[in-house]
Structures are given as structure tokens and as C-alpha cells.
Amino acid sequence: MSSGQKKQLTDPQALRALAHPIRLKLLELLTVDGPASGRQLADRTGESTASISYHIGQLAKWDLVEPAPELAEGRERPWRATSRGITWSATGDGSPEFVAASRALREQFIAQRLAALDAYQRHQADFDTAWQEAAWVGEDIGYLDPDELVEVTERIKALIGEYTATTRPRTANARRVAFFGYAVPTPDGPS
Template sequence: MEARRITDPRALRALAHPARIQLLELLTVDGPATGRQLADRTGESTASVSYHVAQLVKWDLVEPATELARGRERPWRATGRGITWAGTGSPEFVAAARALRDQMVARHLDELDEYRRAEDTLDPVWREAAWIGYDVGYLTADEVAEATTRIKAVIAEYTGSPRPRQTEARKINFFGYALPARDAAPVSPEV
């Protein structure tokens, strides 16, 4: 399943809501679920989940999984594996992309804080396996694009295709960035 490409700023605005980001992630990572199951996992009411799922359906990010329906249950599934976006560069698109990116970054920073608060309670094997890293170097825009593509490919080997879930497996959050630093003006190399 490929990432859904969003080109409409209204779709970005619709997704830029913490509950919708969480619901889309659950349906993408854990697979189809009913509104009741999603409510149980998120702590939202079923009415709230229903409303937010309807917004995701409107923008073709979620669809009914009718073949899995049992009785009155209506399971939903993600229509893609993650999202990407590209737009015209219009002020509306730029603002919508920023709103979505801000929500996503805030969510990941919250997850990082949560990990830091609970780190001491984790099994030492998981503490050792966890990775928070940092590095810096001088790259061209093409090199950054190449590195990002390679990193995404490695992560996709573990997350992108259906694999049997092992009993000791835990949900793992991957979060990284490759951004020009504030002082990112080109620097001439010393000879």
C-alpha cells in the first residue's frame, strides 16, 4: 500500500486535528477497526470517532472495510500507508501544510516526552534497543533527498509491508528530521 498524496489544502486542514491524525495512524498501523474499537483505543466517544472518521472518509484517507463487517459493526481501514503532500505553493496550501506539520511534530514531541518520563520503568532490553540520536554535517539538497530516501526505505522494510507480528513486538515510533540549520548558509570548505 502506498502513501496517499494530498494536493488539496482543505484535506490538509481536515487532517490537521490531533484526533484525526491518531485515528489515521491506528487504522494504518493496526489495520481495520470499528468505531467502538477506535473509541476504546483513543479514549474518544464513539460519536466523536464517527465524526472524525467521516472527515477522513470525505478526503479519501479512510474507507469502509465492508468485507469485514459483522452484524451492525462497520469496520474502517486506511486507504494508504501514510501521507505525502504537494501543492501549488499558494498561501492557502502553505498555511494548511504548516498546520498539519505542526500537529504532527507536536504529537511526536509528546511521544518523546512520554518515553523520557517512562524510560526507567522499561525492561533494560527495550531501553538498550531504543535510539535517540543526533548528527550534523554539510550536505547538498540532492544529498539530503538521497539520505532521506534511503532512511525511509530501511524503515519501510519493517513497517511498509504486512509481516507476521511477533509476540514480543511493541509498537515503535520512528521520528526523524533532516532540516537546514538556522546558520545553514553555504560555507566554503577550508583548503
């Protein structure tokens, strides 16, 4: 896996293939937690191993995951993510097919992130005070031009990337933290 590098998706069929909740979850698990076998992924997701096998095959078809044979133990066949995340264009080649596929993947991605936020809200009391105080949900609004928006989002992604790098050692009290943000022009703003 290339550390820190995001895979650029440019094929609308790849976008459509990834716009599936199980595939997005599998890619997340392999990216964040590292290599795992189909059985391990089935245990973590509650899916059957047959379902996991099918969805891993779809991810492998688009070079999003690959076998990790050097990590195999017995009959277990581990898989790993091929990059440290994905990125894709909103408009790509401008074709209606690409725009629709991009939108479908973005909608599925947003749905999963909102579900994570909702799960935290429902279970907030299960976390100790330090975690409840550390959790952050906020917003801000300002006026930027497209170049400034690109600059600020790149700076935010770089900062988060420093803390989420797979090479960064974990402290004893570390736990999985989901970052989710957006920066979009508002319909009532100037164009």
C-alpha cells in the same frame, strides 16, 4: 489498502482537515494496527463513538479511510486506511493557503511525535532493560545540497519501510515502536 504506498495530499483543505490531533491518531491507528470499528477506535482513544464517527467522516471525505464491509461483524462497521501513510509538499501550488495548511499539518504531526517521545521519557523505567537499551535518540549534523538531502531521506524512509510494512510478520516480543526523524537546513548554514 495499497500496501506500501503513501497518499500524496495536494489539496490545502485536505491538509487542514487532517491537521487535527484526533484525526491524525485515528489515521495512525488504522494504518499501523489495521481495520477497526468506530467503537474499537473510541476504546483505543478515549473519545466518544459520536466524536469518532464525525472524525472518521472527515477522513473519508478526503479518501484517507474507507469502509471495510467484508470485515463487518453484526452492527460493527469497520474502517481501514486507504494507504500506508501520507506525504505532502511544503509549498504545493505556492499559494499562501497551501503553505499555511502544510505548516499546520506539520506542526500537529511534530507535536504528536514529541508527545510520544516525552511519554517514553516519563515511563522509561516501566520498560525492561532490553527495550531501554534498544531505544535510540540521536542526532548528527553535516553539509548536504538539496539533492543529497532528498537522497538520504529517501534511503532512510526505505529502510524504515522494510520494518514497518503491514505484510511483515510480527515476532512474539514485538511492540509498537515510533520512528521520528527530521532533516532540515539550519538557519545559520549556507544557502
